Amino acid sequence: MVVVPKPKQIRSEKALKSAVKYILNPDKTDEQVLTSGYHISNLNYADVEMNYTRILARKMVGRQKKQVLAHHLVQSFRPEDGLSAEEIHQIGREWIEELTGGSHEYIIATHVDKNHIHNVRPDRVLSQVV
Template identity: 60%
Template sequence: MPTTKSLTIQNERNLQRAIKYILNPEKTMGQTLTSGYKINYVNNADFEMKLTRKMARLALGQSNKKSDQEVVARHIIQSFDPNDNLTPEEIHEIGRQTVLELTGGNHEFVIATHVDQDHYHNVRPDRVLSQVV
């Protein structure tokens, strides 16, 4: 059974750092264990997420000024026990389905499965648009 940890990302600079870490080719078998949802190109995900947030605010007539306490995204880590006997591809799909369920398919995200440690784990930032809807 996987364990899950969630971290809050409160500014776009930290979102950019998180995505760079998440998509690290050395951790993801050359980015073969990465994917995105409502994202055109995972390596530009931070830009696309920023643009989506800006367009949503404009559509709602809201200011693009950000507060220090605003949640920009969530960084979720889902770790699996080596005894689960799952392939990295199976773990990646479990993570993708989990985040689709959590978001109802309403939010963009990137997901990567890291295989550089004894335990495989999924990491992903989920863009939180509920702050502006």
């Protein structure tokens, strides 16, 4: 497994919407077969739901300066790892659960359109709200 060492920070609603669209792209995900999320009721509107969470968090803790809305992470696997797309998706779900501690909403999709199958996801990090 190869993990991109530094997650990409998503700082605008437009960038979040673009990331969600890319991550859930039906051409990359075999028509969204290997997609899932946590605390997201409709994956295709994850950006809207994550933004609502941000708005509620700001109301709870007071107005914050410009903050990171989400992180975009990539987890890649080599073909010689011999893992199925389903196994890779499960590994990705377990990894993001460890990273978020089960406390933050996220979406995850396993892209199967390349020789190297990989997981991509933005995870919503609200360090102010626990």
